[in-house]
Amino acid sequence: MSKSLNRKDKKTYTYIDTEEIKNEILPKVTKLLKEMGYELVDLEIRKGKSINLEIEIYSKNKNISLKDCEKVSNIISRMLDVEDPIPVSYNLVVSSPGVNRKLKNLKEYEIFSGRDVEVKISNFENYNLKSELSIAKLIGIDKDIVKFDIDGKEVWIDISDIIYTKLHFDVSKYFGGV
Numbered sequence: 001m002s003k004s005l006n007r008k009d010k011k012t013y014t015y016i017d018t019e020e021i022k023n024e025i026l027p028k029v030t031k032l033l034k035e036m037g038y039e040l041v042d043l044e045i046r047k048g049k050s051i052n053l054e055i056e057i058y059s060k061n062k063n064i065s066l067k068d069c070e071k072v073s074n075i076i077s078r079m080l081d082v083e084d085p086i087p088v089s090y091n092l093v094v095s096s097p098g099v100n101r102k103l104k105n106l107k108e109y110e111i112f113s114g115r116d117v118e119v120k121i122s123n124f125e126n127y128n129l130k131s132e133l134s135i136a137k138l139i140g141i142d143k144d145i146v147k148f149d150i151d152g153k154e155v156w157i158d159i160s161d162i163i164y165t166k167l168h169f170d171v172s173k174y175f176g177g178v
Contacts, residue, residue: 016088018045024085032075033057038068039111041097042104051090053080056097058111064096099169106159109141112167119148120163127155135168 022045030040041056057064057072073094080086103109103117117138124132129150136155139147144159 016047016051016086018047018051021045021085025080025083028079028083029055029076032079033072036072036075037061038064038072041108041111045086051086051088052093053086053090054093054095056095058097060114069094069096097167100166102164102166106141109138109146109165113138113140116168116170117148117165118168119150119157119165121157121161122163123161126161127157129155132163138165 022043026040026043029043033040038057038059041058042054043056044052044054046052046054055072055076057068059068073092076094077092080092100118103112115138117136118133119136120133121127121129122132124130124134134148134150136148136150139149139154141147141159145156146159146162146165148155148157
């Protein structure tokens with residue numbers, strides 16, 4: 001997991017295998033979040049001047065608040081303090097996915113099913129669509145086929161024809177038409 005390296009100038013450097021740490025903590029974090037009523041969207045460990053552990057959470061039942069992020073951060077911090085998988089100091093950042101977040105993997109298509117999305121489709125004519133860009137409701141995914149409700153009709157699109165899908169935030173709905 002980590003290895004100390006000594007140099008002539010007597011400074012000690014620690015090698016961190018972020019992939020190994022991620023593999024160790026991922027199932028524990030996922031289980032904790034599920035018990036708390038959240039879903040794990042993403043977990044990343046980034047190295048730079050410091051180590052950052054970034055966790056994105058989601059709930060189908062409610063919008064994620066700052067209090068939710070704080071609560072999750074406290075629980076995850078305690079678990080990490082006991083397990084101690086990261087051998088150096090680190091920053092823990094818990095957040096919700098951004099309102100216009102691009103979906104990165106198949107799991108996210110499952111997580112965000114039922115949400116409004118913006119989808120850009122190559123070969124859109126093959127699906128009898130008017131343009132390559134559509135606002136749709138994400139219905140779900142079945143193997144390599146993503147199901148959308150576009151203009152009131154269910155459209156099945158091969159994942160290879162999707163240029164991108166991102167969460168859609170309709171400001172007028174949120175602010176009541178203002």
